[in-house]
Amino acid sequence: MKRYEALADDIARSIHAGLLKPGERLPSVRTASAARKLSPSTVFQAYYLLEARGLVESRPRSGYYVAQAAARLPPEPEAASRPDGESRDVDVSALVFEVLESAMTHDVVPLGSAFPSPLLFPLERVGRAVASAAVHLDPWSTVDDLTPGNTELRRQIALRYLIDGMDVPADEIVITNGALEALNLCLSAVTRPGDAVLVESPCFYATLQSLERNGLRAIEVPTHPRTGVDLDAMKAAIARHAPRACWLMPTFQNPLGSTMPDERKRDLVALLARHEIPLIEDDVYAELHHGAGRVLPAKAFDRDGQVMHCSSFSKSLAPGYRIGWVAAGRRAQAVARRKLTTTLNTNVPAQIGLARYLERGSFDRHLRRLRRTLAAQQEQYIALVARSFPRGTRVTRPAGGYFLWIELPPGGDALLLQRQAGSLGISIAPGPMFSASRGFGHCLRLNCGHPLEPRIDSALATLGRIVAQQLR
């Protein structure tokens, strides 16, 4: 991340937190450049970026001011969730499919979608790398690259861990059909039907569907929309339910966007290690930080090989190619064996092609562009939600990913909103999809991974109108 981006990010946070108020003047470029030990042009770039995001405005011969529009930005949700502490069988899959399948056609406005716009990815460049791998495929690679997967791709992934200061040997990495397969392999490697599993509240609906399919019980742990799971509550849940696994998203959590601070991640890993509970870490949005630099996963604090770190290229580089992986710690062989008996192997030319793409080093250039785009889109969506939704609506400010979590004011009903909006060709992801106990009836997840266009502006306005009617 560039310096000017870091500075802009700092200032944006101060505005969102109310430390800098609308109409207030930003420090002059000269002052800021001296105080921050940055060149004046870096400060200028930061101010331009903030202006582009609608957070500040320039007044000729006067300087930069916090935009009035920033005043209308909705507050963040403040309270952690409060699930009831029970463990329970899961029965959400039908609801989840009902919502997803209603939104599967192309002409529905994809605010409920789980995918960012595919136009944000260098699909032609990735395609050329895969094309070359396919045309020049060594026939024996179809046998040699059997699970755990292509050696060069695993080496490239291990190198990326190394850049983050993590020592994850290639031997520990198993290539999978996307992160979802990785997560499912891990879950089935460490649980038996009837076991209880710790999850966030709210959590990604596919987690709940996996638990449901495997006959597992969910223990929903209170989760704060900024800082993630509550470790005291987790301790209590461990004592009470003796869970066999923990499946979390400590970074840019889906749907909250929350990120556990490093220290809390360290404590989480230590707590689970003490109880010999494996951590299945879903880290698919890791690369999509909005500017504050790489966030370390919980895996970085693992000393016992208990963390199974799952990720993929589907959200960062190559949607549709289904190349994910797990760094499975001490369970690498167990996971590889499960993969051999469920899907056997992962598309070989795609593995080789991605390995070559990574070797060439253009991944990071693409990521820088993608992060800027997603950060800017998030600001724009928040501004539009501010304009469209009734007062009292709260919206998260994730530091990465492309989801906003919205708490409606009392009286708001997200399931009803989903049905009403659905009939108008607008999808949303209502809160109860993300909870085994069907909580979060007044919450929804909005996808801000699609560049704004008139139909999205207008869909957000429509959503706001429907909510306002609900509150009457």
Added chain:
Amino acid sequence: MKRYEALADDIARSIHAGLLKPGERLPSVRTASAARKLSPSTVFQAYYLLEARGLVESRPRSGYYVAQAAARLPPEPEAASRPDGESRDVDVSALVFEVLESAMTHDVVPLGSAFPSPLLFPLERVGRAVASAAVHLDPWSTVDDLTPGNTELRRQIALRYLIDGMDVPADEIVITNGALEALNLCLSAVTRPGDAVLVESPCFYATLQSLERNGLRAIEVPTHPRTGVDLDAMKAAIARHAPRACWLMPTFQNPLGSTMPDERKRDLVALLARHEIPLIEDDVYAELHHGAGRVLPAKAFDRDGQVMHCSSFSKSLAPGYRIGWVAAGRRAQAVARRKLTTTLNTNVPAQIGLARYLERGSFDRHLRRLRRTLAAQQEQYIALVARSFPRGTRVTRPAGGYFLWIELPPGGDALLLQRQAGSLGISIAPGPMFSASRGFGHCLRLNCGHPLEPRIDSALATLGRIVAQQLR
């Protein structure tokens, strides 16, 4: 299949069955051509082919005679298996992995491998089709081709069913990561832990591993090496165990090579339908018949949508691409939903690329060549087994696929053979891998999907010597 191939096949069967004896003269070309209503050149081609396979020899100015070598060909196994009729928990996975992992390096002679030589496939041509799909990928296809899969590929697969006279709508087809994922999705869609499942005896070890992983009980049904499962025994097993599913390979079964006659397939489907037991049909070798023409799957006799027909392109066209499918009958939606929560989707460019390859119509040309090659290799391997293995050894004569099932004479021990041969760099697949009750200790499966080369000749000789020592 060409006419001369059909004729050669008929004659080969007569020789194997002992109807034509070594030294006996074949009908003259003129006689055969009149009797069969074939042109003389067709008969000549058939005789040349038989000569190439070592089954007949020509004597100048005299005609064609059954080769003396044919006399030394080992007999076929004659008896159906006799499992004990119990249902049991499965615990073979560790043995299977021990055997498979010992053979995973390239320099081991792959007689125990499950894959044919990758050199038998038009990988460059397939690669070009996939390359073009990857380079010109419509970004939205990464969203639109989500499970159940790419529309054009599903249409091409439906067309192939249609050519076989089967009405399988594209809507019923779900694209999967190879047939193994299809089979596993079907199994998990119709069973709960503790359920009993009907399987063949012996059966494909991955079937047993799936049962083991899902906490299911296996009921092994007696299976004849030529004609497949015994339906009377199946009736008894249904009455006794009330199984919830049946997982079979009615065509070119792995490991036996057995094929149920059409009439028996029809009765099987009717029997299962009467008891509302879904049939999971593994048909991955369907395209690899050795000349007698397409064999209809059990699915062709399905009137109730109870048959879930699983296949793939991995054994017929594109190993390493992991493109399979299931025509799941009335359970198409249930299977698609399971896929959405386990691996989400299948590599999109590979789906589009294979669809384009199929459109172009060169698949059947490739298949004709592949079938001839596999048929010839099978004859050559049988001849080598005949030369190398002790008298009393029995060998199957599958009409398709690339596996031989070998019964050793009393005293032969396939597990011991596997360890002894393994230490010499030769892999085999010992019988107990294929049985929940660890039967078939005197049997092994040989892969004849690799063109003969000196190290394979010599490996077969080594195997024969070790077996001979065991018998002493």
